[in-house]
Amino acid sequence: MRLVDLRIEDVAFGGKGVAREQGKAVFVPYSIEGEIVSAEIMREKKQFAEADLIEVKQLSPDRVEPECPYFGRCGGCAYQHINYEHQLAIKWRQVRDALQRIGKLKDAPIRPIIPSPKQYAYRNRITVHAQDGVTGFFRRDSHRLIDIERCSISSDEVNRALAELRAQPYVSDGHYTLRAGSEVRVFAQTNDEVANALRDLVVDLVPSNQGVLIDAYCGAGFFAKALLDKFERVIGIDWDKFAIDAARENATAKETYIAGDVETELGRAAQQTRKGDLQFAPAVIPTSRDSLKSVTLIVDPPATGLSENVRKAVIDLAPEILIYVSCNPPTLARDLRELQEKFTIDSVTPLDMFPQTAEIEVAVQLSQRSTPES
Numbered sequence: 159m160r161l162v163d164l165r166i167e168d169v170a171f172g173g174k175g176v177a178r179e180q181g182k183a184v185f186v187p188y189s190i191e192g193e194i195v196s197a198e199i200m201r202e203k204k205q206f207a208e209a210d211l212i213e214v215k216q217l218s219p220d221r222v223e224p225e226c227p228y229f230g231r232c233g234g235c236a237y238q239h240i241n242y243e244h245q246l247a248i249k250w251r252q253v254r255d256a257l258q259r260i261g262k263l264k265d266a267p268i269r270p271i272i273p274s275p276k277q278y279a280y281r282n283r284i285t286v287h288a289q290d291g292v293t294g295f296f297r298r299d300s301h302r303l304i305d306i307e308r309c310s311i312s313s314d315e316v317n318r319a320l321a322e323l324r325a326q327p328y329v330s331d332g333h334y335t336l337r338a339g340s341e342v343r344v345f346a347q348t349n350d351e352v353a354n355a356l357r358d359l360v361v362d363l364v365p366s367n368q369g370v371l372i373d374a375y376c377g378a379g380f381f382a383k384a385l386l387d388k389f390e391r392v393i394g395i396d397w398d399k400f401a402i403d404a405a406r407e408n409a410t411a412k413e414t415y416i417a418g419d420v421e422t423e424l425g426r427a428a429q430q431t432r433k434g435d436l437q438f439a440p441a442v443i444p445t446s447r448d449s450l451k452s453v454t455l456i457v458d459p460p461a462t463g464l465s466e467n468v469r470k471a472v473i474d475l476a477p478e479i480l481i482y483v484s485c486n487p488p489t490l491a492r493d494l495r496e497l498q499e500k501f502t503i504d505s506v507t508p509l510d511m512f513p514q515t516a517e518i519e520v521a522v523q524l525s526q527r528s529t530p531e532s
């Protein structure tokens with residue numbers, strides 16, 4: 159192990175500060191660009207090195223006192239030592255850098271980041287783990303648990319549920335998802351206020367009087383249901399049967415929810431659309447020729463982004479409007495690089511769904527490039 163003094167140049171996606179030592183990138187957690195730090199090199203690879211922060215010798219003006227006593231050990235938060243304005247600036251920059259470096263998109267129209275009204279106590283659900291009498295989260299870069307009594311980014315209701323779990327005489331080994339309020343067992347956005355801002359943004363991005371909406375990775379229909387008024391027909395796809403059941407519960411006649419793999423269903427739809435019907439197994443969704451001219455597709459995939467086959471299906475389906483909601487800028491950038499052949503990027507809006515953590519949500523609005531009639 160070597161002790162080195164480093165000047166931090168940037169904060170990379172994932173939350174670690176980046177310095178250079180003899181040209182090699184060195185990642186130092188809990189540091190801020192502009193700071194001079196003393197760090198211990200823990201792992202040295204050919205291309206980069208990983209270090210532990212030992213001391214900050216020259217502090218950034220953006221450094222603040224973390225609120226949580228577990229910060230620095232718990233793997234959940236990465237930015238509690240940075241004031242909120244600066245967290246937002248870092249995240250905006252990281253989106254721009256991912257689009258430039260991975261997506262090869264030089265001048266993407268990136269709008270200002272939408273902040274979270276709550277910077278702490280915003281999470282409406284957490285998953286804690288219990289093992290050998292320890293109940294909490296994983297330590298940073300580790301599979302060992304840290305005992306957590308209270309999570310400062312979680313709502314009071316979630317923390318009450320955590321206290322109740324911990325008060326049990328014996329907590330069996332396993333994973334426990336603790337939720338505020340409802341008993342929903344399906345994917346739900348984690349920060350209510352920012353989720354509402356995201357939903358309103360997506361609604362604003364779509365004009366009125368449209369034909370068909372396909373909401374791929376729809377969960378319980380979070381976007382589809384908010385957009386009902388603007389479409390003749392709405393189709394949601396998710397492979398989580400519980401989510402699809404929840405979406406179907408209060409569905410109107412114009413909504414169809416399909417429990418299936420987006421790859422299969424969207425691939426099929428892309429093939430069939432040219433023939434005149436939108437074909438999803440087992441349902442054929444009759445649609446007028448006119449409405450097929452104005453297909454809007456929303457994709458909100460997990461962090462892995464779109465598979466190669468889904469990207470191909472999106473390009474073949476050629477919706478007039480495509481909205482891509484992402485929780486992972488690098489996979490978003492990879493996918494946009496390919497999708498830009500067929501679509502123009504009209505706007506990119508980062509949202510801070512997860513303050514204090516390194517995660518970033520992004521909503522991208524695309525429209526089909528006009529091609530000369532053949």
Ligand SMILES: C[S@@+](CC[C@H](N)C(=O)[O-])C[C@H]1O[C@@H](n2cnc3c(N)ncnc32)[C@H](O)[C@@H]1O
Nearest residue numbers: 345375376377380396397398419420458459460
């Ligand atoms: C990020 S969530 C989005 C949920 C929804 N749009 C919302 O806002 O509540 C991703 C969803 O994709 C679903 N999913 C992941 N991979 C899938 C696949 N290959 N086919 C269908 N659904 C998938 C998951 O079940 C999950 O509901």
